[in-house]
Structures are given as structure tokens and as C-alpha cells.
Amino acid sequence: MKAQRAVGLNLSWPRLTVVFLIDVAVLVLARHWPGSARTATYAWWVGVGIAVLVLIVAVVTYRRTPLASAAAARVLDRFVDPQATLAAGRSPGLDHRRRFGQDPVGIREHQGQLVSVIAVTGRPDRRVGRHGQPGAATVPVGPVAAALRQFDVRLEGIDIVSVGVPVAVDTGFGEEPRSVDQRHTWLVLRMDPQHNVAAVAARDSVASTLAAATERLAAEIDGAQCAARPVTAAEIADVDVAVLAGLQPEHIRPRRRRLKHKQPEGDKEFVTSFWVSPSDITSETLDQLWDSDTTATVVTVRLIPRRGGTEVSAWVRYHSSGRLRKEVWAGLNRLTGRQLVAVSASLPAPAVRSPLVVPGRDLREDEDLAVPLSPAPPPRVEVGART
Structure with missing residues (x-):
């Protein structure tokens, strides 16, 4: 993995237009500053300096965030309410059973936006290779991306959210137990009725x-590799708890580079989110994001319709008892000033606009991108095998 350049430029036309108007206003004010000729000269050069400073903080970015936005976020972090931020959109859901449907589908509504959730689990009896070794189950991204457009239904996006907590697994033969991630994965479908x-x-x-779009996607990906089913309204609330991974909003202290979480037992926890460079969004990279040394890992892969195709983006959140080792997040991009919204963006909560936007890339039609559902079990060792 390779992180994006730390320093860059944001040269969008709306931003440049606003900066131009502000600089012109500053220079006009400096040009007509009252006083003597000497005072007018000082005022002019002070105005030039202010205009240059406005230009720099507006167009220069650090980790894709303009300096002005980073400074504002640092100030606002002191006044943000984590409880209100993480509770936004998490209204009680309702179960809907279609006339020709099989099971009820839980649907959550907020401000006219709708969300449904599909639970995805790996098949425990999957075997790969000539010797039938157990393999890691995955969910293919292609069929999920195709579900963004189902006949006359257009979804605003689909998030593939995976939560992993390390557990000790006994490998047998007197060896030390190894730590593997116990993962749970959900697909979060978002729909705007105004577009349908x-x-x-x-x-x-x-x-x-x-509900029809949700059942259709669940039936599409339910197969040899994974099992999929729509969840009920009560289960959506359980998904909220799982995605928060133990975070209690009343004990969160937002910081520019991370969140500090003081648990009721008195232990401190650090929560840090990073986004994945678009060129690094591959099946191998998504598998490498899981780190067993953390107390919890949450990976979100977002699919949204874009220009007749699909745009894919990804970000990861690590929970740790101490500050993350650099080896864990090497090649990732820190979400500076956006740590709290990175947590809320992974929740199955409807929103008119996504609280988090990260760079993405176009998903090719022939691309074999897959999201791992579980780590591959250790190779099976046969007693008495010849060496």
C-alpha cells in the first residue's frame, strides 16, 4: 500500500471563485484605507499579505483536507457532541413484509431517506485446493455493485461493513493459540425515494x-461462498452496537488525529480511522487491513453510482489500547479532523448527505474484487504424514 502525498492543492472552480472574490474585497479595502501616504502603503502591503494567506489556507490541502477546514475542524472538535453525532439517523426501524415476500425486512427511515441491511456469513464447509483445505470466504463486489441499479430501482449506495474482534484459536499439536479475527459482515443499502x-x-x-431490492440482492449473493439474509428492524439496532465496537458516545473525546475513549472500567482506548488510496483498493489490500494486535477493526467498502458506472472507496477504523504502531497504518491516509464522522459514516443510519466523503476510483466491469468475510483457517496437518 502507498499513502497519498501529504500536501496537495484543491483547485476546484467554486473554491477558486470564492477565494478570488475574497482577495479582491481585501485588496479594494486596503487600497482605499484612509490616512497618510505612508499609512496607505502599510495598509496595501498588509492587504496583499492577507490575500496571499487566504489563498494558501484555502487551496493548500493536507491529507486531502484544506488547511482552512483542518483549522476549523480542530476548533469545532472541542464543541462537537459525540452523542448527537453518532445518534443522528438511528431511529427505530420497522419490519415490512412484501405481499409475495418470504420474511420481514427491517427498514430504517430518517428525513425521507431509507436504509436496509443484509447479514452475510461465510459457508463453514468451503474447501479449496486439491487437498480440500478450508479456505477464506469472500463476498464478490461485482454482484453487489450491479444491485445499485435493479430494473427501475436506483440505490444511492451500498456499504459493505465488516467488524472483527481478535479471539484466540487453538491450533492443536501443543502449539500456542494464535489470534484470529472473529468477523461479522453486513451490506447496508441506501435509497432515496425521490429518485425512485x-x-x-x-x-x-x-x-x-x-424491501424488494434487498431481497433480490440477498438472493443474488447467497451461494457457495456465503449465506445472506435481510435482517429485521430489531437486528438493525444490534448492528449499530456491533459497528460501534464498544464505543460509548458519552465517553468519547474527539481529537484531530484520533478519538480517545475512556471505558467505564477506567481503561483508555484509542480509535483511529484511515482511508485507503484508490489505487490500493484490491482484494489483497482489503485482506491486509485486518490487524490482530488491535482490540477491534472495522472496514467499510462503499459503492456508489457514478457517471453510468460504480465508484468504490474504502476506509478502516482501528481500536487499540495504546497509540497505533506505524507498521499497522503504513500506506494508509489518516482522516485528519474527521475521526468522529468516520465512525458515524459506517453506521446503518439514513442521511440526506453522507457525513464522510473519501477519494474513490471507478470499478471495472471485469474486475474480480472481493471482500473477505473471515480469515483463512490454519492448514490442516495430518499426523504421520511423510516429510
């Missing part, structure tokens, strides 16, 4: 439209 007026009109209701 025709689809809603052809069905019973708005909820029925999203």
Missing part, C-alpha cells in the same frame, strides 16, 4: 420498493 418515483408507483409502497 416510478418504481414506488409500480409497487405497494416506498418500503416495499426497498
Whole structure:
């Protein structure tokens, strides 16, 4: 993995237009500053300095964040309410059973936006190789991306959220237990009814439209590698708890580079989020993001429709008892000033606009991208085998 350049430029037309207008106003004010000729000269050069400073803090970025935004975020972090931020959109869900559906589908609504969730688990009896060794189960990204457009239904996005907690596993033969991640994975489907007026009109209701899309995607990916099923409204609340990975909002102290979480027992925990460089979003990289030395790991892969195709982006969150070793996040990009919104963006909560936007890339139609559901079990060793 390779991190993006730390320092860059944001030269978008809206930003440049605003900076130009501010600089012109500053220079006009400095040019007409009252007083003697000497005072006017001082005022002019002070105005030039202010105009240059405005230009620098507005267009120069650090880790894709403008310096002005980073400074504002650092100040606002002192006044942000973690409880309100993490509770936004987490309204109680409702179970909807379609007329021709099999099971109820839990749907959460907030400000006109809808969310449903699919639980995905790996098949325990999957074997790979000529000797039938157990292999790591994965969920293919291609079919999930195709579900963004289902006939007349258009989804705003689908998040693949995986939560892993390390557990000790006995490998046998007198060896020390090794630590592996016990993972749980969900697909979070997001829909805006305003973009699906025709689809809603052809069905019973708005909820029925999203429920049909959810059941169709679950049936599509349910197969030899993984099992998938829509979750109920009560289970969506359980997903909230799992994705928070032990975080209690009332005990969070936001910082620019990380979150500090003081547990009720008195122990301190550090929570740090990073985004993955677009060129590094591969199956191998997504597997490397899991680190067994942390107390919890949360990986989010986001798929959104873009220009007739699909854009994929990813970010990861690490929970640790101390500050992360550099080896863990080498090649990743720190979400400076956006640590709290990175947590809320992974929750199955509807939102008019996503609280977090990270750089992504176009997903190729023939790309074999897959998200790991579980680590590969240790190789099976046969007693008495010839060496």
C-alpha cells in the first residue's frame, strides 16, 4: 500500500471563485484605507499579505483536507457532541413484509431517506485446493455493485461493513493459540425515494420498493461462498452496537488525529480511522487491513453510482489500547479532523448527505474484487504424514 502525498492543492472552480472574490474585497479595502501616504502603503502591503494567506489556507490541502477546514475542524472538535453525532439517523426501524415476500425486512427511515441491511456469513464447509483445505470466504463486489441499479430501482449506495474482534484459536499439536479475527459482515443499502418515483408507483409502497431490492440482492449473493439474509428492524439496532465496537458516545473525546475513549472500567482506548488510496483498493489490500494486535477493526467498502458506472472507496477504523504502531497504518491516509464522522459514516443510519466523503476510483466491469468475510483457517496437518 502507498499513502497519498501529504500536501496537495484543491483547485476546484467554486473554491477558486470564492477565494478570488475574497482577495479582491481585501485588496479594494486596503487600497482605499484612509490616512497618510505612508499609512496607505502599510495598509496595501498588509492587504496583499492577507490575500496571499487566504489563498494558501484555502487551496493548500493536507491529507486531502484544506488547511482552512483542518483549522476549523480542530476548533469545532472541542464543541462537537459525540452523542448527537453518532445518534443522528438511528431511529427505530420497522419490519415490512412484501405481499409475495418470504420474511420481514427491517427498514430504517430518517428525513425521507431509507436504509436496509443484509447479514452475510461465510459457508463453514468451503474447501479449496486439491487437498480440500478450508479456505477464506469472500463476498464478490461485482454482484453487489450491479444491485445499485435493479430494473427501475436506483440505490444511492451500498456499504459493505465488516467488524472483527481478535479471539484466540487453538491450533492443536501443543502449539500456542494464535489470534484470529472473529468477523461479522453486513451490506447496508441506501435509497432515496425521490429518485425512485416510478418504481414506488409500480409497487405497494416506498418500503416495499426497498424491501424488494434487498431481497433480490440477498438472493443474488447467497451461494457457495456465503449465506445472506435481510435482517429485521430489531437486528438493525444490534448492528449499530456491533459497528460501534464498544464505543460509548458519552465517553468519547474527539481529537484531530484520533478519538480517545475512556471505558467505564477506567481503561483508555484509542480509535483511529484511515482511508485507503484508490489505487490500493484490491482484494489483497482489503485482506491486509485486518490487524490482530488491535482490540477491534472495522472496514467499510462503499459503492456508489457514478457517471453510468460504480465508484468504490474504502476506509478502516482501528481500536487499540495504546497509540497505533506505524507498521499497522503504513500506506494508509489518516482522516485528519474527521475521526468522529468516520465512525458515524459506517453506521446503518439514513442521511440526506453522507457525513464522510473519501477519494474513490471507478470499478471495472471485469474486475474480480472481493471482500473477505473471515480469515483463512490454519492448514490442516495430518499426523504421520511423510516429510
